[in-house]
Amino acid sequence: MTLSYMQMVAANWAVVLMYVAAAVFAIAGVQFEKDSLERVGFRIASAGLALHSVLIALRWREVGHGPYMAPSEVLSSDAWMIVAGLLVCRRLYPRLKAVGVLALPAAFLLLALAQFYDPGIRSLxxxxxxxxxxxxxxxxxxxxxxxxxxxxxxxxxxxxxxxxxxxxxxxxxxxxxxxxxxxxxxxxxxxxxxxxxxxxxxxxxxxxxxxxxxxxxxxxxxxxxxxxxxxxxxxxxxxxxxxxxxxxxxxxxxxxxxxxxxxxxxxxxxxxxxx
Structure with a gap:
């Protein structure tokens, strides 16, 4: 599967919005003491991480190297790792689930910033x-x-x-x-x-x-x-x-x-x- 440049940009912004939505639900769940809202937030974060993973894999296949040769790749993979770490933490330490209140905003800010850099292909x-x-x-x-x-x-x-x-x-x-x-x-x-x-x-x-x-x-x-x-x-x-x-x-x-x-x-x- 291959995506055009515009499709890739749109998909990345879709992931940003999913992480934003996940952060909103996570914060609302903590603020209003609603576990159901927190669960929705983490489900959205999981879906966003899955799409994010696909986009990183497609980019990797296209350029022939991992996400570490351009600002957009570096920031995107940093955001991916923060969300992945958050989900692992929530699975292993359920009582620490509130960390999503700050970790998710950090992730979507990094990914959003990545979209403003030139994603041009760089040789390794x-x-x-x-x-x-x-x-x-x-x-x-x-x-x-x-x-x-x-x-x-x-x-x-x-x-x-x-x-x-x-x-x-x-x-x-x-x-x-x-x-x-x-x-x-x-x-x-x-x-x-x-x-x-x-x-x-x-x-x-x-x-x-x-x-x-x-x-x-x-x-x-x-x-x-x-x-x-x-x-x-x-x-x-x-x-x-x-x-x-x-x-x-x-x-x-x-x-x-x-x-x-x-x-x-x-x-x-x-x-x-x-x-």
Missing amino acids: PTTFRSVWLIVHIALYKISLATLVIGCTLAIFYLMKKRSDAGWRQRLPSLEVLDSYSYRFAGFGFIFWTIGMLAGSIWAYQSWGRFWGWDPTETWSLITCLTIAAYLHLRRFFGLRGTLGAWCFIGCFVISVLTLFVMATLSGSIHAQYFK
């Missing part, structure tokens, strides 16, 4: 033909999804601690929010670290060096060390509660800067993704 350079590159990119995307969920739980912790009235009563207890935010931070750290190591192996295969102090490489290391410091303080020095939540949110902000800002700097080899 010889240095990019490595399984280590695929592992490197995939792990970073998984890390992003887990960090989004963990950051959402940290934000919920701060909101619930400030006031436990209204819809916040339906959130898990402060102890549960704090604990799972920490766990997802740990997951994100593991995927981020292994992804960074995989990128180093790919760099050695491509350019004969493991590390070049590229801006994105440097900030990726800073992000890794920052999250490691948070986890260390949490595990051995009892960093919890409000201060712990704010520290993790700070780590998340640094990770977003690394992935979406530092990669656009002209001195970075990663900048070609966003040209």
Whole structure:
């Protein structure tokens, strides 16, 4: 099956609208304490993810490489991973289903932004033909999804601690929010670290060096060390509660800067993704 350019654009916007609808139902379900609305929202998100998967697969077949060679591909696959991570989280941890309130808007904003970039076909350079590159990119995307969920739980912790009235009563207890935010931070750290190591192996295969102090490489290391410091303080020095939540949110902000800002700097080899 092949789609014309206009059909592909229309289909992608249809996915954006499905994610928007899913977010609206999820937020309404939490706000008005209606589980039925939340379930509808996640069903729409699942349908949107299925269509999104088909579009990514068609694009992959058309261009001959994964979704990592153009801004539209990068942002689209990031959105896909966030929604996929959210649905897996809801399946494994039903009491954390409220994370869709923030995770779904993040996904549809990324996918909507992707539609404003040139989706032109780019050939894959010889240095990019490595399984280590695929592992490197995939792990970073998984890390992003887990960090989004963990950051959402940290934000919920701060909101619930400030006031436990209204819809916040339906959130898990402060102890549960704090604990799972920490766990997802740990997951994100593991995927981020292994992804960074995989990128180093790919760099050695491509350019004969493991590390070049590229801006994105440097900030990726800073992000890794920052999250490691948070986890260390949490595990051995009892960093919890409000201060712990704010520290993790700070780590998340640094990770977003690394992935979406530092990669656009002209001195970075990663900048070609966003040209």
